[in-house]
Amino acid sequence: MAETMQFDLVSPERSLMSGPVTSVQIPGADGDMTAMPNHAPVITTLRPGVLKVEGESGTTEYVVTGGFAELGEGLSVLAERALPKADVTAEVLTGLVDEAKAALEAVKANNGAVDDAAKLVADMIAVGSEIGVSVS
Amino acid sequence: MPNLKDLKTRIESVKSTRKITKAMQMVAAAKLRRAQDSAEQARPYTERFNAVMGALAASVGGSDSAPKLLSGTGSDQTHLLVVMTAERGLCGGFNSNIAKLARNKAAELIAAGKTVKILTVGKKGRDAIKRDYADHFVGHVDMSEVKNVAYSDAQGVAKDVLERFDAGEFDVATIFYSKFVNVVSQIPTAQQIIPADFDAPEEDGASTLYDYEPDEEAILADLLPRGVATQIFSALLENGASEQGARMSAMDNATRNAGDMIDKLTIEFNRSRQAVITNELIEIISGAEAL
Numbered sequence: 001m002a003e004t005m006q007f008d009l010v011s012p013e014r015s016l017m018s019g020p021v022t023s024v025q026i027p028g029a030d031g032d033m034t035a036m037p038n039h040a041p042v043i044t045t046l047r048p049g050v051l052k053v054e055g056e057s058g059t060t061e062y063v064v065t066g067g068f069a070e071l072g073e074g075l076s077v078l079a080e081r082a083l084p085k086a087d088v089t090a091e092v093l094t095g096l097v098d099e100a101k102a103a104l105e106a107v108k109a110n111n112g113a114v115d116d117a118a119k120l121v122a123d124m125i126a127v128g129s130e131i132g133v134s135v136s
Numbered sequence: 137m138p139n140l141k142d143l144k145t146r147i148e149s150v151k152s153t154r155k156i157t158k159a160m161q162m163v164a165a166a167k168l169r170r171a172q173d174s175a176e177q178a179r180p181y182t183e184r185f186n187a188v189m190g191a192l193a194a195s196v197g198g199s200d201s202a203p204k205l206l207s208g209t210g211s212d213q214t215h216l217l218v219v220m221t222a223e224r225g226l227c228g229g230f231n232s233n234i235a236k237l238a239r240n241k242a243a244e245l246i247a248a249g250k251t252v253k254i255l256t257v258g259k260k261g262r263d264a265i266k267r268d269y270a271d272h273f274v275g276h277v278d279m280s281e282v283k284n285v286a287y288s289d290a291q292g293v294a295k296d297v298l299e300r301f302d303a304g305e306f307d308v309a310t311i312f313y314s315k316f317v318n319v320v321s322q323i324p325t326a327q328q329i330i331p332a333d334f335d336a337p338e339e340d341g342a343s344t345l346y347d348y349e350p351d352e353e354a355i356l357a358d359l360l361p362r363g364v365a366t367q368i369f370s371a372l373l374e375n376g377a378s379e380q381g382a383r384m385s386a387m388d389n390a391t392r393n394a395g396d397m398i399d400k401l402t403i404e405f406n407r408s409r410q411a412v413i414t415n416e417l418i419e420i421i422s423g424a425e426a427l
Contacts, residue, residue, distance in 0.1 A: 010184065012287040012369055014177040029358075030349050043188060044349040045358050068188070068359060072346070076184050080362070081287070 005037040006074030007053065009062060011082045016062065017053065025052035026069050026077065035075050042071045048096075048123040050085065050130050051077065061085040063127060065096060066120075090133050097124045140412065143405040147398060154394035160226065161387035168319070168380035174284065175316065175373040182370045189363055191346070192356050193332065203353070205360040208331035209307045214251040216274075216306035217242060218297065218329075220313040220371060221261030222379040223280045228386035230314060230322065230379055235264035237324040238312045242269055253306055257293055257372075274305075285376055290369030297368075298361055301330055313371040314378035320385050322378035329367050332360060 004020035023036045027049025035042075046069060051062045064079040083092070104117040193206055219238045221231045238261070242252050254269055256262040257277045266273060277293050279285075297309060309330040314322040327333075348355055 008180065008184075010181045012178055012181045012290075012366060013174065015180050028349060041346045042349055043192075043346045043355060045355055067362075068355065070184065070188050070346075078181055078184055078188075 003037040004056070005035075007055075008074070008076040009051070009053075009079065009082055010076065011067075011079050016082050016084070017060070019055065021053050021055045021075075023054045024075055024077075025050075027051065027064065028069070035069075035071050039071055042069075044069050044071075046077070046079065048100075048120065048127050050127060051079075051082070061131070063088045063131065065124075085131055088127075088131060088133060093124070093128050093133050097121065097128075100124045140405065140408055143401060143408065147401045147405065150394050150397050150401065154391055154398065157387045157390040157394060161384055161391060164227075164380045164384040164387060168377060168384055170284070171373070171377040171380050172316070175370075175377045178370055178373055182366055185359075185363065185366050189332070189359060192352060192359070195352060203357050203360055205301070205330055205364070206332050206356065209304075212250070212308050214253065214306040214308070215245050216253045216255060216297070216300065216309040216330075218293070218309060218311045218368075219254060219256045219258075219261040219265060220311060220375050221256070221258035221264075222375070223259050224379075225260055226386065227379055227383035228389075230382035231258075231260040231264060233322075233324045234312050234314055235261055237326060238265060239268060241310070241312075241326060242272065255297070255300075258375075274300075285369070285372045287365070287369055290372055291365045293368050293372075294361065294365035297330070298364060306330075311368065311371050313375045314382075316374050316377040316381060319381045322382055327367065327371070329364055332363055 002022045004022055007017065007019060007021040007024055008015065009017040023034055025032060025034045026044065027047055029045040029047050032049070033042075033044070046064055046067050048065045049063075051064050053060045053062070061084075062079075063083050063085055064077070065081040067077065067079040067082075069075065069077045100117070100121040100123075104121055107117040217238055219234065221234050225231065238254070242254065245252050252269070252272045253274045254265055254272045255275045255277070256265060256273075258279055262273075262276050275296065277296065279289065282289055300306060301309070308328065310326050310328050312324065312326050315325045316322055
């Protein structure tokens with residue numbers, strides 16, 4: 001049996017998953033990475049993306065919108081918002097994209113740095129194509 | 137002596153009051169369970185968040201380039217007090233305790249020559265604070281439409297606070313809320329959120345050295361605003377649970393008092409009824425004797 005590590009996925013409102021897993025693919029801000037047992041300790045921020053969790057009972061996927069991951073003894077992902085992939089319908093995703101777009105508009109209106117906000121919108125849309133949900 | 141009819145209506149009215157307080161108590165009990173659940177659900181996130189932030193703050197905190205949210209603006213002249221209370225009353229001393237704590241703090245700061253600005257969340261706190269400190273009032277966040285506190289609500293409040301901070305409106309922010317201990321005890325609490333005040337992680341030999349991706353400062357800059365939102369969120373949840381707990385025990389007391397009152401009034405009613413009968417008998421007997 002493959003080696004496992006403790007994995008927790010928590011959002012501010014609830015804890016979504018907690019248990020042993022063999023590997024987790026994390027959408028890090030600087031690029032995706034896969035965390036496996038005995039990985040060197042890392043703290044990374046997340047971009048909107050898909051979190052792939054390989055457990056003993058198969059693969060579970062979650063859509064996260066940001067937050068950070070702490071990889072130490074085990075892995076804890078603290079997501080700003082996390083939803084099981086099945087719950088992310090076109091409607092939900094459109095809502096998220098609209099939110100990101102609204103944030104972009106707000107930044108534009110304040111003459112702020114649009115790079116981050118623009119990236120957020122792009123990331124959100126990319127999530128859609130990754131999980132096969134189109135944004136209307 | 138009040139007449140019989142008055143007493144009877146009085147008893148009826150106290151009885152219907154008791155019905156209302158009893159119902160409110162039961163509603164509060166049900167809501168309390170929900171509020172406690174969501175407070176408990178949020179706890180792992182807050183705990184881990186604070187642990188990571190504590191570690192980060194300890195490693196970056198000393199440097200000059202530390203973000204202002206962590207190190208402060210270098211002065212503590214202007215204070216922002218964020219007073220979080222309930223939207224509704226009838227919950228014992230809940231709202232007034234928080235307001236009292238905030239008022240004391242405000243008075244203390246003003247006496248020390250500081251500038252005080254007050255932002256309220258929840259209608260009851262606004263009403264209580266506005267009476268004394270209307271000049272210091274800078275804003276109000278309306279939560280009357282919110283049934284169950286969601287993270288996005290906390291984000292809204294946090295955004296408001298952060299925008300004011302970025303605009304240089306204040307140096308230090310403190311939130312006032314009530315910590316939920318159990319149904320009969322809620323502790324009004326003041327907590328400083330800006331500059332961030334994390335408990336330093338315990339220094340044990342096994343503390344892990346993390347790699348940071350991107351670098352520590354970028355992570356910190358990204359996380360600190362979230363830290364504000366997280367702290368406000370957990371305060372809102374604690375407040376929600378405290379409010380329902382306070383209301384539950386207040387309504388429990390009210391129900392019991394109404395019961396006592398009904399007993400007392402019933403005794404009085406019976407006494408006066410008997411007195412009336414005795415009087416009538418005396419009249420009849422003395423009438424008969426006079427013949």
